[in-house]
Amino acid sequence: MKTQFNLTYVIFSLLFLSSCDWGGSGDEPLMPNLRALKAPEQEMVQSSSRFAMDLFHQLQEKDDPNQFYSPYSIHQALSMTMNGNEGEVLEEFIQVLRYEGMGVTQANEAAKSLTEFLLELDPKVRLSIANAIWHKQEWEVNPDFEETVSNSFGAEVAGLDMGNPQSVDVINNWIEQNTEGLIKDMLDAIPPNAAMYLVNAIYFKADWKYRFDEKLTKKAPFTTSGGAEVQVDMMQLAEPTTLKFHSESGLDYLEIPYSTGQYSLGILTADEGLQKKLEGLDLEVLEQYREDAREKDLLLHMPKFKMRYKMEDMKEDLINMGLTLPFQNHPGNFTRLFANTTAPLKISRVIHEALIEVDEKGSEAAAATIVEIRETSLPSYSAYKLNKPFVFFIQEKHSGAILFMGKLGDPSLLD
Numbered sequence: 547m548k549t550q551f552n553l554t555y556v557i558f559s560l561l562f563l564s565s566c567d568w569g570g571s572g573d574e575p576l577m578p579n580l581r582a583l584k585a586p587e588q589e590m591v592q593s594s595s596r597f598a599m600d601l602f603h604q605l606q607e608k609d610d611p612n613q614f615y616s617p618y619s620i621h622q623a624l625s626m627t628m629n630g631n632e633g634e635v636l637e638e639f640i641q642v643l644r645y646e647g648m649g650v651t652q653a654n655e656a657a658k659s660l661t662e663f664l665l666e667l668d669p670k671v672r673l674s675i676a677n678a679i680w681h682k683q684e685w686e687v688n689p690d691f692e693e694t695v696s697n698s699f700g701a702e703v704a705g706l707d708m709g710n711p712q713s714v715d716v717i718n719n720w721i722e723q724n725t726e727g728l729i730k731d732m733l734d735a736i737p738p739n740a741a742m743y744l745v746n747a748i749y750f751k752a753d754w755k756y757r758f759d760e761k762l763t764k765k766a767p768f769t770t771s772g773g774a775e776v777q778v779d780m781m782q783l784a785e786p787t788t789l790k791f792h793s794e795s796g797l798d799y800l801e802i803p804y805s806t807g808q809y810s811l812g813i814l815t816a817d818e819g820l821q822k823k824l825e826g827l828d829l830e831v832l833e834q835y836r837e838d839a840r841e842k843d844l845l846l847h848m849p850k851f852k853m854r855y856k857m858e859d860m861k862e863d864l865i866n867m868g869l870t871l872p873f874q875n876h877p878g879n880f881t882r883l884f885a886n887t888t889a890p891l892k893i894s895r896v897i898h899e900a901l902i903e904v905d906e907k908g909s910e911a912a913a914a915t916i917v918e919i920r921e922t923s924l925p926s927y928s929a930y931k932l933n934k935p936f937v938f939f940i941q942e943k944h945s946g947a948i949l950f951m952g953k954l955g956d957p958s959l960l961d
Contacts, residue, residue: 586656616913623915630883654698677701725912752804753908790839
């Protein structure tokens with residue numbers, strides 16, 4: 547197996563690719579808490595994983611050579627946010643989050659059930675998923691919304707003095723605590739018109755099932771996405787090890803198991819043209835690679851690395867994915883968030899930060915997502931578009947004298 551691959555397109559399957567059975571061989575050791583997924587849980591896996599693929603392709607438009615993020619965290623934060631809406635705004639959330647065919651109530655119940663399954667699955671893996679909501683303390687949260695996010699997402703809901711500069715520490719300290727100190731000072735400041743923060747934090751830590759020998763780690767070449775050769779700390783397994791592997795159409799798929807094998811690090815790589823090969827990647831293709839993967843004895847070499855990645859505002863990415871109305875001054879936004887105000891609201895920014903460290907012992911990863919909702923003023927004007935034929939003239943207003951006159955019926959005929 548080649549030791550050179552591009553970190554930009556490594557897919558870190560820390561949550562779903564092995565923990566939820568999509569038709570693998572069944573050779574993984576059974577754990578006491580392993581059970582068949584319920585139908586709503588399977589639908590939630592499909593929804594969140596399709597969202598992950600949509601987001602993956604959207605983020606490939608960026609020039610960043612290295613990326614790391616948690617689609618699960620972003621999906622959870624936006625799912626909580628979804629519950630504050632109705633009508634056409636709600637429909638946008640349903641489509642972008644890939645909840646088609648699921649009612650909101652069913653989606654909420656499935657989110658709760660799947661999260662509980664993941665948290666209880668493997669006692670040898672440290673996994674925590676936490677949600678919290680802070681709102682403008684002068685405003686009363688809609689009781690139905692609070693009950694939903696508390697029951698379905700385990701979210702803590704609390705009022706916050708948005709005008710106090712120190713309030714930002716409350717949110718940042720919560721994120722730091724729920725990511726085991728890996729993500730600090732994520733939120734820069736709270737604007738005075740902030741109405742609500744919906745926050746998710748996720749933390750993962752696991753040892754490899756097959757340890758890398760620290761004594762064998764040494765400098766070795768790594769070919770970057772730009773074609774340059776750089777030196778990295780390259781780890782090596784102590785001996786050839788049986789791993790799941792599949793190669794097709796120049797694309798290699800590899801699973802590196804953690805702990806008992808219920809979680810794994812999934813890898814997709816190619817000798818050349820990786821970005822082009824991944825253009826057609828979707829959930830069905832990835833599932834097929836997993837199904838076709840067979841055990842193979844490999845002496846694996848892979849880089850030891852630590853990566854931090856932050857998206858200061860995912861607004862444009864989410865708009866490009868179809869979530870548009872919640873970012874606009876739209877009268878239908880967030881009508882189910884508060885009980886005692888009809889102030890116009892919109893999402894002002896979505897912040898995401900993630901970190902992963904991969905070494906000889908295993909992997910440690912954390913991520914957090916912040917959805918910031920602000921009070922805004924609806925526009926006092928109406929849009930009027932001159933997008934059809936019209937007559938025009940130049941007139942002196944005091945005397946009423948018309949100096950020029952004309953009509954525009956087909957602009958395409960003009961020079």
